[in-house]
Amino acid sequence: MKYVDEFRQKDIARKLAGDIARAADTGRSYNIMEFCGGHTHAIFRYGVQDLMPDNVKFVHGPGCPVCVLPIPRIDAAIELADRHGAIVCTYGDMMRVPASKKNSLIKAKAAGADIRMVYSTQDALQIARDTPEREVVFFAIGFETTTPPTAVAIKVAAAEGLKNFSVFCNHVLTPAAISHILQSPELRELGQVSIDGFLGPSHVSSIIGSAPYDFFAEEFQKPVVIAGFEPLDVMQSALMLIRQVNEGRYEVENEYTRVVTPEGNQIAKDLMAEVFTLRRSFEWRGLGEVPYSALKIAEAYGDWDAEKRFEITKSTGADVKGCECPAILRGVKKPTDCKLFGTVCTPDNPQGSCMVSSEGSCAAYWSFGRFRMDRVKEAAE
């Protein structure tokens, strides 16, 4: 696999590991938050932490699209299929995320709701074309990366006059979430979390560019390095962050220059601006209400907005008692700090959203890294 394998080479990794060990000041620690689940996955999948000195730690951020969606939104998707009889199309990861009352999309499907796993918005559009007598709702989730395809789907539906298709929009925005984390009392006042720098999103930044991060690098005096998703990208970016910290700099640097430009993808941004508008506020699992952190479908395309087409009950569903997903998503706690981790909550029986997707911290810890954990061994004895 040319073009990919070169970012996974062991000898370069060893050399970088040596550079990092030399650069890291043994008199201090470096806590690097990787915002994206894609980075979390790469760190565990390739064992990147093993190549880091002990004083360089990764703090896992909230950038996993299925992890941050609060329970009421999943309840709403189930209601669309259940009560309104719509065909609800969703990406696979969403199927097992716990909803309230021990429900989930996959359980609702087993109980008879018409919920279908799709690989792209195009699949959902095709289902709508093939079944004109049924309402078809695309359950849209994700950060800026998955937003342009949803915009395209809505425009296609409008152009074709596809009356039975609509979108349940849950697209969220990265910069707002990072700012929110940096403003959280745990970070600013209580000092519970110390974050020395950020690995910036890779795919998200390919859309929005690197410029949106300038504000909070300056405002919060934290360095940001936009990093690709390959393990060598992660290591190189960690080294760049360590150097910034050592030199007292807090700049936005771009390690992922092979894809990300300062301005991002103007065509995609124009599409998003045409089809979506900002929500005044949106609830995130873990972060609570975050102002201007999500998108809704613009007035001009209101006919394809599932929230306008269907009456959705306001769900008050809350996370399972004892579930630490909220604190884990803020980087305040580690998966192993949660009492449910590995006891009642495993990937086979997830209680919280972080245990579902391979991009979620708990699932990554459990599936790739738990052999390091003494706690699990003790629990088994």
Place this chain on the structure above:
Amino acid sequence: MNAMEKRFPTRINFRRGQVDMTHGSGGRAMAQLIEELFVKHFDNDLLRQGNDQAMFTPPQGRLVMSTDGHVVSPLFFPGGNIGSLSVHGTINDVAMSGARPLYLSAGFILEEGFPLTDLERIVVSMAEASREAGVPVVTGDTKVVERGKGDGVFITTTGVGVVPDGLDISGANARPGDAILVSGPIGDHGVAIMSSRENLAFDTSIVSDSAALHGLIAEMVAAVPDINCLRDPTRGGLAATLNEIAFQSRVGMRLNEDSIPMRPEVDAACELLGLDPLYVANEGKLVAICPAEKAAQLLAVMQGHAQGGGGAIIGEVIADDMGFVTMETGFGGTRIVDWLAGEQLPRIC
């Protein structure tokens, strides 16, 4: 003209016809389907007796028996179809005990409206696979369900075999220090199936590895009778199989990612689809675990056989109460290779 031909004045139209409820009703239509399709293609002495069971004298030794239902979607895929798969799958399950497979049975659940031309194609390919393997289908059953209650055809096959004396092969027999071998590149079947799914069609040269492995196994156990475990990594892939054995044997395993054979096309397809090839199904590969000092000899035997040409030693069994299967990654770190959670890819076999 014999009595049989008088019973069915016109022959079944396999080109245009379709399955209807009468084909499973126990009446003349069913008898005709059995005669003109199943008996014709599976043709062997035991089947031709025409009884509801096949009668045979078992050879000396321990008998093994295994059964497997096949629901693969789509029914036809690059490198095979549900028919050949249902023969290979059960032969392999029998053979993973070290046994020589003897006979198969086949149960068909057909959906009303299923084209007879497709059914014939499936039965012909089953018959070919069975003949090639030297394991006849000696008894069978056909049922028909109403349209919408099935998905074309489901096939359940059962196999019996006999284990040569002196073998003790079980998933519970892996010992710390043993070597772990795999017979060739992993992930071909799963990727071939995915490439032919309607909603995910992509062009690839990958074909399913679906194959009967009893010939390879016969040579392996003849050369190295103290093989401890054999298993075919089907659903859940290599990862699931190794975790099952680690659990049964109460041991851990340490793998080396760089030594696990994989075709570049499979690697690339998995990268594109976000799949981990360790979890992707195989239908013509096996995992063998044997004492370390026999590993080189066993590998040489495998590599000398058509079904084991791409074989490799991929890791070792270690003592570990937790039963973790870990892997040194190609990148130089370490990770767990866990059980599969949820469903990576439904209806793969």
